[in-house]
Every structure is written in C-alpha cells, then in structure tokens.
Amino acid sequence: MEKRVINPWKWQDERSYVQAVEVKNAQSTLYCSGQAAVKPNGQSSSEDMRAQLTEAIRNLEQVISDAGYECKNIVRLNVFTTSSEELFSCFDIFQNWVVKYDIKQASTLLEVKGLFETLKVELEATVVK
Numbered sequence: 001m002e003k004r005v006i007n008p009w010k011w012q013d014e015r016s017y018v019q020a021v022e023v024k025n026a027q028s029t030l031y032c033s034g035q036a037a038v039k040p041n042g043q044s045s046s047e048d049m050r051a052q053l054t055e056a057i058r059n060l061e062q063v064i065s066d067a068g069y070e071c072k073n074i075v076r077l078n079v080f081t082t083s084s085e086e087l088f089s090c091f092d093i094f095q096n097w098v099v100k101y102d103i104k105q106a107s108t109l110l111e112v113k114g115l116f117e118t119l120k121v122e123l124e125a126t127v128v129k
Contacts, residue, residue: 001026001128003075005104016091016098017107021075026128030069034080034122035060036115044117049086052120053093060123069127071101076126079109087121 006020007013037045037052038059045052064071079094081087087094087109098105105125115122 001073003073003104003128016095017077018104019106021104021106023075023128028129030064030067030125030127030129032060032063032125032127034078034124035063036119036122038119044119046118049081049083049120050090050093053087053090056121056123057093057097060125064125064127067127069129071127072103073129074101074103074105074125074127077103077105077107078124079107080112080115080122080124081109082112082115082120084109084111 002024004022004024005018006022007018009019012019035056036059037047037055039045045055047055061071064074079087097103
C-alpha cells in the first residue's frame with residue numbers, strides 16, 4: 001500500500017490533519033462506524049469532553065486493532081461534536097494521539113445539534129492496509 005499526502009498549504013499542519021490522502025495498491029479498507037465514549041456494557045458516558053474524547057479514541061483504537069489494522073493507516077477521520085468550543089479546549093488529546101501514531105488523515109469536523117444520549121464527541125474513520 002502506498003499513501004501520498006497532498007498539502008498545497010502549511011496551515012493545516014497546526015490543526016493535525018492533511019488536505020488529501022491518495023492511496024494506491026491497498027490490500028483492504030476498513031470503514032469504522034462513529035466511535036464515542038460508550039462503555040463495554042453499552043452505557044453512554046456523561047463525563048466531560050476531555051474524558052469522552054479520551055474514551056472515544058480508545059474505542060476507535062480497539063475497533064481498528066481488533067480488525068487487524070493500524071491507527072497509523074487512518075486516511076479519513078470525521079469528528080462530530082456537540083460543542084466545538086469544548087472540543088478545542090482539550091484538542092491537545094487529539095493532537096497528541098495523531099502524533100503518537102503519525103496519522104496523516106483527511107478530516108472534517110462538524111458541530112452537531114446532538115449525538116446519542118449524553119455523548120459529546122464521535123470519531124468516524126477509514127483505515128487502509
């Protein structure tokens with residue numbers, strides 16, 4: 001599998017995403033449903049944004065790993081949040097995670113009116129190998 005990042009500008013680097021990712025000769029593709037701060041028993045978290053983002057990342061990592069893929073090969077990541085302001089107050093968690101796995105992903109961040117029950121953030125990924 002070959003990945004090529006397309007970045008006509010530099011400003012997105014500070015925001016932990018890329019403008020486009022081209023994938024050639026991929027063996028397979030994994031499309032992950034939105035992962036949020038949901039406990040193994042199915043209970044939605046009512047914790048703050050920081051805790052929910054951390055748990056959503058952990059859940060996404062587990063789905064990717066259980067499928068036999070690696071986080072470093074995330075090529076698309078959509079972030080849905082009920083509050084951009086709250087999310088940006090703990091965006092360091094997201095940025096540190098991206099750096100940890102050297103993820104180079106095309107991303108879209110959307111503020112939505114609501115997510116399921118008490119959820120504040122949801123991560124939807126596409127991963128290749």
